[in-house]
Amino acid sequence: MGDLNVSKRAQSVPASPIRKLIPYSDEAENRGIHVYHLNIGQPDLATPTIYFDRIRSFKGVDAYTNSAGLMELREKFSEYYKRWGIPFEKEDVIITEGGSEAALFAIAAVADPGDEIIVVEPFYANYRAFATFLNVKLVPVTSRAENGYAMPPISDFEKVLTSKTRAILFPNPGNPTGTVYTSETLNEIVDFAFNHNLYIISDEVYREITFDGLKAHSIMDFGKQENLIVIDSLSKRFNVCGARIGALATKNRSVLKSVLKMAMMRLSPNRLSQYGALGLFELNDSYYRTMVNEYQKRRDVVYDELSKVPGIVLSKPQGAFYFAARIPVDDSEKFVKWMLTDFSVDGKTTMVAPLSGFYVTPKLGKDEIRIAYVLKEKELREACQILKMGIGAYKSERKKAKV
Amino acid sequence: MGDLNVSKRAQSVPASPIRKLIPYSDEAENRGIHVYHLNIGQPDLATPTIYFDRIRSFKGVDAYTNSAGLMELREKFSEYYKRWGIPFEKEDVIITEGGSEAALFAIAAVADPGDEIIVVEPFYANYRAFATFLNVKLVPVTSRAENGYAMPPISDFEKVLTSKTRAILFPNPGNPTGTVYTSETLNEIVDFAFNHNLYIISDEVYREITFDGLKAHSIMDFGKQENLIVIDSLSKRFNVCGARIGALATKNRSVLKSVLKMAMMRLSPNRLSQYGALGLFELNDSYYRTMVNEYQKRRDVVYDELSKVPGIVLSKPQGAFYFAARIPVDDSEKFVKWMLTDFSVDGKTTMVAPLSGFYVTPKLGKDEIRIAYVLKEKELREACQILKMGIGAYKSERKKAKV
Numbered sequence: 157m158g159d160l161n162v163s164k165r166a167q168s169v170p171a172s173p174i175r176k177l178i179p180y181s182d183e184a185e186n187r188g189i190h191v192y193h194l195n196i197g198q199p200d201l202a203t204p205t206i207y208f209d210r211i212r213s214f215k216g217v218d219a220y221t222n223s224a225g226l227m228e229l230r231e232k233f234s235e236y237y238k239r240w241g242i243p244f245e246k247e248d249v250i251i252t253e254g255g256s257e258a259a260l261f262a263i264a265a266v267a268d269p270g271d272e273i274i275v276v277e278p279f280y281a282n283y284r285a286f287a288t289f290l291n292v293k294l295v296p297v298t299s300r301a302e303n304g305y306a307m308p309p310i311s312d313f314e315k316v317l318t319s320k321t322r323a324i325l326f327p328n329p330g331n332p333t334g335t336v337y338t339s340e341t342l343n344e345i346v347d348f349a350f351n352h353n354l355y356i357i358s359d360e361v362y363r364e365i366t367f368d369g370l371k372a373h374s375i376m377d378f379g380k381q382e383n384l385i386v387i388d389s390l391s392k393r394f395n396v397c398g399a400r401i402g403a404l405a406t407k408n409r410s411v412l413k414s415v416l417k418m419a420m421m422r423l424s425p426n427r428l429s430q431y432g433a434l435g436l437f438e439l440n441d442s443y444y445r446t447m448v449n450e451y452q453k454r455r456d457v458v459y460d461e462l463s464k465v466p467g468i469v470l471s472k473p474q475g476a477f478y479f480a481a482r483i484p485v486d487d488s489e490k491f492v493k494w495m496l497t498d499f500s501v502d503g504k505t506t507m508v509a510p511l512s513g514f515y516v517t518p519k520l521g522k523d524e525i526r527i528a529y530v531l532k533e534k535e536l537r538e539a540c541q542i543l544k545m546g547i548g549a550y551k552s553e554r555k556k557a558k559v
Numbered sequence: 560m561g562d563l564n565v566s567k568r569a570q571s572v573p574a575s576p577i578r579k580l581i582p583y584s585d586e587a588e589n590r591g592i593h594v595y596h597l598n599i600g601q602p603d604l605a606t607p608t609i610y611f612d613r614i615r616s617f618k619g620v621d622a623y624t625n626s627a628g629l630m631e632l633r634e635k636f637s638e639y640y641k642r643w644g645i646p647f648e649k650e651d652v653i654i655t656e657g658g659s660e661a662a663l664f665a666i667a668a669v670a671d672p673g674d675e676i677i678v679v680e681p682f683y684a685n686y687r688a689f690a691t692f693l694n695v696k697l698v699p700v701t702s703r704a705e706n707g708y709a710m711p712p713i714s715d716f717e718k719v720l721t722s723k724t725r726a727i728l729f730p731n732p733g734n735p736t737g738t739v740y741t742s743e744t745l746n747e748i749v750d751f752a753f754n755h756n757l758y759i760i761s762d763e764v765y766r767e768i769t770f771d772g773l774k775a776h777s778i779m780d781f782g783k784q785e786n787l788i789v790i791d792s793l794s795k796r797f798n799v800c801g802a803r804i805g806a807l808a809t810k811n812r813s814v815l816k817s818v819l820k821m822a823m824m825r826l827s828p829n830r831l832s833q834y835g836a837l838g839l840f841e842l843n844d845s846y847y848r849t850m851v852n853e854y855q856k857r858r859d860v861v862y863d864e865l866s867k868v869p870g871i872v873l874s875k876p877q878g879a880f881y882f883a884a885r886i887p888v889d890d891s892e893k894f895v896k897w898m899l900t901d902f903s904v905d906g907k908t909t910m911v912a913p914l915s916g917f918y919v920t921p922k923l924g925k926d927e928i929r930i931a932y933v934l935k936e937k938e939l940r941e942a943c944q945i946l947k948m949g950i951g952a953y954k955s956e957r958k959k960a961k962v
Binding site: 170176212271411421 | 562563564565566567568569570572573574575578579599601602603604605606610611614615617619620621622623624626656657659660663667668669670671672674685688689692693694725756757758785786798799800801802803811813814817818819820821823824825826827828829830831832
């Protein structure tokens with residue numbers, strides 16, 4: 157029995173590296189500083205009105221839905237996937253409480269405590285929280301700023317493979333990197349997974365946000381469907397982060413059956429959000445085009461401004477709405493805090509996310525940051541200029557401190 | 560590496576004993592049979608209009624909220640608790656995606672894989688799914704139909720206590736039993752937990768649904784607050800099951816901090832539902848009184864009808880909206896299926912929940928059922944009469960089969 161401690165699991169679950177610095181920005185804002193928030197993936201774009209219209213027209217009792225979600229919504233997902241050439245039937249799709257729950261259920265479905273999942277770092281930070289929550293070990297292969305965070309070679313995966321490896325997990329397009337993997341790369345990974353009886357958990361929540369005419373391939377484009385699990389979410393593509401509507405889709409019957417049992421345990425996804433989501437699937441191509449054009453313009457602004465920073469390592473990402481970059485500071489978490497506590501330009505400062513929480517390997521990411529371009533062009537340009545000035549000022553201040 | 564199996568965890572998570580029989584009722588309904596659904600805790604009462612009004616008046620982006628929920632909503636919970644004499648401040652409350660997530664987080668916060676949690680069986684069936692999902696072992700102490708499913712004596716808890724015991728978990732008022740524990744009982748349990756450094760996870764989602772003027776005590780009424788975690792939900796008291804708004808509340812700082820990290824990993828509860836919930840807290844006493852009176856009337860109808868069944872063991876429950884009862888059948892799951900496949904009266908039949916899934920101990924519950932009184936008086940009476948006839952017909956058919 158011993159003491160009234162919390163579990164080791166609870167102690168080990170990491171706080172969100174993105175959310176844990178919020179108290180510093182709150183404090184800056186309380187001092188009257190205007191903080192440009194490039195730290196969090198919450199887009200500023202409007203939520204489509206059709207979403208609210210559908211919710212407003214709901215009549216009846218706000219009752220549970222089927223644990224797997226409304227069949228009409230599963231059908232909409234299926235139609236949507238087929239437009240992308242992805243052969244998911246409605247029965248292959250389970251509606252989840254955001255992409256978060258889809259990731260949690262996918263990890264739980266394939267891995268027991270002590271099992272290993274290979275992740276391509278830097279990766280979406282909450283993967284680590286889900287794995288820790290489930291006592292699953294994340295084993296990293298590392299992508300590098302110097303080559304645009306491209307997928308590491310298969311030999312790197314072979315090196316970390318053990319008898320406990322159960323799956324490979326990565327986002328594509330990438331968060332925090334914005335990297336879109338090539339079809340050659342994905343094909344190799346799928347073959348590797350197939351040859352070693354591994355699952356691939358492919359996080360495709362940024363599927364349509366790609367630039368310069370590039371298309372993001374779904375992992376489902378590469379055969380071996382029994383091995384593949386897709387995580388999805390409406391949050392980013394429709395600016396409905398608060399709706400908590402995502403999906404897990406797979407052709408693997410055993411995984412589907414397992415995930416359905418997990419869905420039953422929490423009874424039902426949100427009913428009204430599901431009705432709203434039905435409307436979102438009716439938006440046409442022009443909606444997506446407008447959104448993607450807007451993000452592409454913003455990406456170009458950020459690249460334009462930040463590529464001027466002396467010592468920065470930065471590639472132009474092809475998707476999502478993030479930049480990851482190596483910057484000439486000793487500790488990016490300290491730097492992010494310092495920007496909030498000690499630096500401002502005309503009463504304004506910029507907040508970004510330090511990248512160490514996006515790595516499993518200790519010490520990696522300490523000189524990297526993530527920039528979410530979730531502000532309109534004019535503010536974004538100013539935010540980047542402030543960031544650039546901040547990096548310069550921080551460097552000279554540290555130099556002075558060392559003298 | 561081996562085969563492409565799902566995890567042992569996934570194989571072990573039980574399907575919901577309530578939801579898994581739905582295909583049989585679907586089939587009955589397809590054959591034109593009217594099925595009275597007394598199997599699921601989905602009330603038929605209206606969702607208060609203020610909930611929808613608040614959601615309809617929402618303006619802005621459907622963005623993430625704070626991971627712990629809107630501060631205004633945490634404050635409403637705190638005010639509500641204080642009206643019940645429960646001293647939770649807003650900082651003590653974390654908004655969760657239904658009571659389900661609160662239970663999952665509470666178990667994860669106190670127990671590691673292999674750790675044990677004592678449950679009072681029969682209990683809310685999904686506890687077993689949460690524990691299995693987290694590789695935590697549920698250890699039962701058993702309450703009995705013959706004495707109204709009263710709390711077992713402390714000596715039963717002592718018998719199952721091991722060095723791995725971390726917590727005691729039970730609902731009060733009880734689901735599936737409707738039992739409301741006395742203050743003497745709760746006081747003893749709290750003392751026992753305190754003396755052995757155990758947490759109590761008290762599931763109080765039916766708090767206000769009690770009958771004959773009885774008040775359900777919160778576990779927080781009994782001191783030792785460091786040891787206590789309350790699970791809560793708006794689903795049942797406001798008929799917003801589809802809103803997925805619950806709460807976890809505790810005075811234990813380490814548990815709160817742990818649960819906040821878990822809340823961060825899934826980013827945010829549903830935004831619009833939280834706005835709707837703000838409205839629900841403005842409903843006055845007459846709302847609660849009307850609801851409770853309605854359930855009390857229904858309870859009396861069920862008791863009136865079912866106490867006439869020869870061989871039934873049935874006590875009048877003091878809370879929630881369930882009866883648990885021992886009935887004279889060999890296997891209640893088979894009986895429930897049979898009612899759907901082989902029995903009807905004037906084209907109607909009644910579906911209840913078999914109780915074996917509400918027990919950990921093998922074979923227990925095989926002659927027990929749960930009846931949720933979630934229909935209006937007239938239908939409820941007819942549903943009970945059909946159930947009564949069904950029990951009689953099933954018995955004579957089984958007798959014939961044996962001859």
